[in-house]
Amino acid sequence: xxxxxxxxxxxxxxxxxxxxxxxxxxxxxxxxxxxxxxxxxxxxxxxxxxxxxxxxxxxxxxxxxxxxxxxxxxxxxxxxxxxxxxxxxxxxxxxxxxxxxxxxxxxxxxxxxxxxxxxxxxxxxxxxxxxxxxxxxxxxxxxxxxxxxxxxxxxxxxxxxxxxxxxxxxxxxxxxxxxxxxxxxxxxxxxxxxxxxxxxxxxxxxxxxxxxxxxxxxxxxxxxxxxxxxxxxxxxxxxxxxxxxxxxxxxxxxxxxxxxxxxxxxxxxxxxxxxxxxxxxxxxxx
Amino acid sequence: xxxxxxxxxxxxxxxxxxxxxxxxxxxxxxxxxxxxxxxxxxxxxxxxxxxxxxxxxxxxxxxxxxxxxxxxxxxxxxxxxxxxxxxxxxxxxxxxxxxxxxxxxxxxxxxxxxxxxxxxxxxxxxxxxxxxxxxxxxxxxxxxxxxxxxxxxxxxxxxxxxxxxxxxxxxxxxxxxxxxxxxxxxxxxxxxxxxxxxxxxxxxxxxxxxxxxxxxxxxxxxxxxxxxxxxxxxxxxxxxxxxxxxxxxxxxxxxxxxxxxxxxxxxxxxxxxxxxxxxxxxxxxxxxxxxxxxxxxxxxxxxxxxxxxxxxxxxxxxxxxxxxxxxxxxxxxxxxxxxxxxxxxxxxxxxxxxxxxxxxxxxxxxxxxxxxxxxxxxxxxxxxxxxxxxxxxxxxxxxxxxxxxxxxxxxxxxxxxxxxxxxxxxxxxxxxxxxxxxxxxxxxxxxxxxxxxxxxxxxxxxxxxxxxxxxxxxxxxxxxxxxxxxxxxxxxxxxxxxxxxxxxxxxxxxxxxxxxxxxxxxxxxxxxxxxxxxxxxxxxxxxxxxxxxxxxxxxxxxxxxxxxxxxxxxxxxxxxxxxxxxxxxxxxx
Numbered sequence: 001x002x003x004x005x006x007x008x009x010x011x012x013x014x015x016x017x018x019x020x021x022x023x024x025x026x027x028x029x030x031x032x033x034x035x036x037x038x039x040x041x042x043x044x045x046x047x048x049x050x051x052x053x054x055x056x057x058x059x060x061x062x063x064x065x066x067x068x069x070x071x072x073x074x075x076x077x078x079x080x081x082x083x084x085x086x087x088x089x090x091x092x093x094x095x096x097x098x099x100x101x102x103x104x105x106x107x108x109x110x111x112x113x114x115x116x117x118x119x120x121x122x123x124x125x126x127x128x129x130x131x132x133x134x135x136x137x138x139x140x141x142x143x144x145x146x147x148x149x150x151x152x153x154x155x156x157x158x159x160x161x162x163x164x165x166x167x168x169x170x171x172x173x174x175x176x177x178x179x180x181x182x183x184x185x186x187x188x189x190x191x192x193x194x195x196x197x198x199x200x201x202x203x204x205x206x207x208x209x210x211x212x213x214x215x216x217x218x219x220x221x222x223x224x225x226x227x228x229x230x231x232x233x234x235x236x237x238x239x240x241x242x243x244x245x246x247x248x249x250x251x252x253x254x255x256x257x258x259x260x261x262x263x264x265x266x267x268x269x270x271x272x273x274x275x276x277x278x279x280x281x282x283x284x285x286x
Numbered sequence: 287x288x289x290x291x292x293x294x295x296x297x298x299x300x301x302x303x304x305x306x307x308x309x310x311x312x313x314x315x316x317x318x319x320x321x322x323x324x325x326x327x328x329x330x331x332x333x334x335x336x337x338x339x340x341x342x343x344x345x346x347x348x349x350x351x352x353x354x355x356x357x358x359x360x361x362x363x364x365x366x367x368x369x370x371x372x373x374x375x376x377x378x379x380x381x382x383x384x385x386x387x388x389x390x391x392x393x394x395x396x397x398x399x400x401x402x403x404x405x406x407x408x409x410x411x412x413x414x415x416x417x418x419x420x421x422x423x424x425x426x427x428x429x430x431x432x433x434x435x436x437x438x439x440x441x442x443x444x445x446x447x448x449x450x451x452x453x454x455x456x457x458x459x460x461x462x463x464x465x466x467x468x469x470x471x472x473x474x475x476x477x478x479x480x481x482x483x484x485x486x487x488x489x490x491x492x493x494x495x496x497x498x499x500x501x502x503x504x505x506x507x508x509x510x511x512x513x514x515x516x517x518x519x520x521x522x523x524x525x526x527x528x529x530x531x532x533x534x535x536x537x538x539x540x541x542x543x544x545x546x547x548x549x550x551x552x553x554x555x556x557x558x559x560x561x562x563x564x565x566x567x568x569x570x571x572x573x574x575x576x577x578x579x580x581x582x583x584x585x586x587x588x589x590x591x592x593x594x595x596x597x598x599x600x601x602x603x604x605x606x607x608x609x610x611x612x613x614x615x616x617x618x619x620x621x622x623x624x625x626x627x628x629x630x631x632x633x634x635x636x637x638x639x640x641x642x643x644x645x646x647x648x649x650x651x652x653x654x655x656x657x658x659x660x661x662x663x664x665x666x667x668x669x670x671x672x673x674x675x676x677x678x679x680x681x682x683x684x685x686x687x688x689x690x691x692x693x694x695x696x697x698x699x700x701x702x703x704x705x706x707x708x709x710x711x712x713x714x715x716x717x718x719x720x721x722x723x724x725x726x727x728x729x730x731x732x733x734x735x736x737x738x739x740x741x742x743x744x745x746x747x748x749x750x751x752x753x754x755x756x757x758x759x760x761x762x763x764x765x766x767x768x769x770x771x772x773x774x775x776x777x778x779x780x781x782x783x784x785x786x787x788x789x790x791x792x793x794x795x796x797x798x799x800x801x802x803x804x805x806x807x808x809x810x811x812x813x814x815x816x817x818x819x820x821x822x823x824x825x826x827x828x829x830x831x832x833x834x835x836x837x838x839x840x841x842x843x844x845x846x847x848x849x850x851x852x853x854x855x856x857x858x859x860x861x862x863x864x865x866x867x868x869x870x871x872x873x874x875x
Contacts, residue, residue: 070724225715236720
């Protein structure tokens with residue numbers, strides 16, 4: 001206790017900065033995000049669909065990851081795929097977080113009938129196998145990238161909702177919430193201004209985990225032919241390569257897996273680091 | 287105690303794993319080991335609308351006619367019929383004599399469990415079943431409107447609670463126990479082909495009645511093989527057939543076309559030549575090829591990604607495979623791949639636009655990438671090998687010609703693609719289908735046409751086509767029977783979806799000519815008409831034509847009498863296995 005006291009977030013930031021893995025993973029994620037921004041704005045990889053040589057050229061200096069069936073550069077496709085991966089991760093994680101937090105907060109805070117209805121709703125949804133639900137949503141909404149976002153988002157909010165609900169239930173009886181009530185704070189104020197910030201570390205951790213799960217799900221869906229249409233994604237690249245492997249074309253699989261591996265690993269590590277930094281229960285133990 | 291039990295279990299399961307890995311290929315009896323790529327839907331002939339199910343059904347069931355195993359072009363010969371039918375002068379009445387002494391396979395449904403003799407009435411029953419409005423047989427299109435009184439019977443019964451099979455239909459009569467008479471509404475020379483298709487194969491009323499809904503999984507026919515255990519399980523990945531002990535005397539053919547003469551060494555032998563047929567359902571191409579290489583599958587087709595590693599210079603096998611005694615078979619298949627326009631849309635009624643897109647499409651590149659350059663670019667709808675195909679004909683809208691494509695696009699009113707909406711290309715969900723879509727997208731972009739590729743599951747795509755919710759879609763057609771009519775009907779206006787004409791092309795001139803040709807008996811005049819139709823189909827560009835594919839099949843040295851054919855149904859009975867050779871060659875694999 002030297003000078004003024006720090007907020008939870010400032011504390012967390014401090015410990016994150018000291019954690020080498022966290023810095024490392026944040027740097028990697030930063031690079032990926034930067035790449036995504038660059039491809040969206042067309043600075044790099046805008047000519048990914050251009051032929052650069054014959055089909056299935058092995059990796060060389062000119063084409064570091066070789067070429068695909070149409071003679072397109074696998075490197076450019078992989079870079080363009082970053083955009084899709086980040087978009088899918090981000091949007092899906094946001095959708096699922098918003099739904100999860102909203103429902104979890106409401107259920108946990110109000111309890112009673114409201115809680116019962118929400119719990120009933122998510123338990124019924126959880127009892128449907130995830131992949132079936134994904135298929136169903138894709139069939140109803142039709143295919144497309146936005147559908148993919150929505151489908152992945154609304155099939156992955158339940159774990160977060162459960163966590164938030166439990167945590168809110170513990171918090172709502174605490175003194176600070178009672179104090180807020182005594183000072184005349186309404187339900188909304190108590191929920192959003194007082195309880196939410198105190199459980200927000202869960203949301204952040206879950207957000208980073210959702211993010212990487214969405215990226216992995218996209219690969220599976222593309223493999224099943226339900227994924228991204230018309231733009232390169234790591235999933236479609238891996239789907240392509242299942243046929244190419246037998247002729248010894250490993251570079252497309254290699255590039256996509258490589259790119260995905262680092263992003264998912266970084267997100268996982270960051271998730272853990274965030275937990276260490278944010279979870280009050282773990283504070284001071286490291 | 288507990289610990290020990292666990293360790294024994296672990297040991298046992300370890301052992302089991304070990305044995306399954308080193309399992310030897312059985313050489314004690316003649317077993318044909320096959321690998322097929324898709325699940326079998328069931329064993330009821332009236333639902334056999336895909337290749338995989340109909341091949342399985344044809345091991346157990348038989349029809350009146352079949353294709354001569356060793357003759358090309360494909361020739362119909364009697365199977366359960368004693369001889370080819372007597373056709374009346376007006377081409378309307380077909381009289382069949384049924385072979386005597388043919389027995390159904392033994393089953394509990396028959397008296398005393400012994401299969402009874404086949405009679406003409408069984409065919410009447412089986413064909414009525416195909417027309418049964420309650421059963422919704424998938425092969426009804428084959429006979430629809432063809433047999434006198436059958437449509438009326440179907441209509442009448444669709445409102446009743448129970449379909450009345452006792453009513454005699456004028457066009458479908460058993461005049462005595464072994465005589466069957468068909469009367470047609472109008473001359474339809476292709477009628478005989480339908481009697482060689484699994485849809486019309488003969489079933490017995492006793493079995494259908496006994497098993498009811500489960501008849502789908504309980505096949506009992508007259509054929510050379512029967513399902514081991516008698517029950518078909520939808521989930522099983524392996525089907526085992528054994529020789530039917532009561533199969534009639536049927537001999538291996540004694541005549542053959544030139545290319546199949548070497549197979550005559552089995553001439554006159556009793557069929558089937560095998561003791562067992564084992565069908566493995568393996569969906570992915572890699573495990574299929576690995577099983578083949580280990581000798582666990584007797585023949586296997588070569589897919590595009592195995593092609594380069596196995597086949598040298600597009601025609602001969604690599605030395606490694608030759609040393610193992612593996613042979614390569616190349617055979618053209620009666621099919622055509624195409625990208626269809628939806629002609630219901632005003633956009634695609636514009637002939638210049640259709641031609642422009644076709645000219646921007648580079649079939650050579652697609653052939654190189656997806657068929658290893660082995661397929662034949664299609665000039666029009668009829669594949670080589672059947673009358674109506676024109677060997678030296680080159681369509682003016684076939685080969686890639688960007689200059690002309692751009693010119694026509696401008697003429698169509700869409701200079702450089704301006705004013706054209708984004709065109710959706712629908713395809714099945716397989717990776718290769720998507721890649722083909724991407725290629726089309728890439729090629730059409732060169733003249734400024736914007737394509738969006740959309741993958742669909744197979745039923746979804748079918749539904750979209752039937753409901754006319756497509757713009758462009760990629761698909762293929764394989765022959766049901768070796769007659770150009772089967773291909774030309776895909777463009778016949780009145781056949782519009784839900785009929786086979788999924789593109790909805792409707793050209794009065796084409797329709798009139800087709801209507802005329804379709805009822806003619808095989809003759810030079812008919813061939814001339816077919817050629818004329820084929821030419822219209824090329825020049826009007828109702829579709830962007832793809833290729834006629836060629837099948838590349840690898841077979842092991844011990845497999846005898848195998849050839850790849852478009853009409854595989856019933857093939858297994860003619861195949862033989864050289865067991866000595868197999869023992870010898872297995873060591874080399």
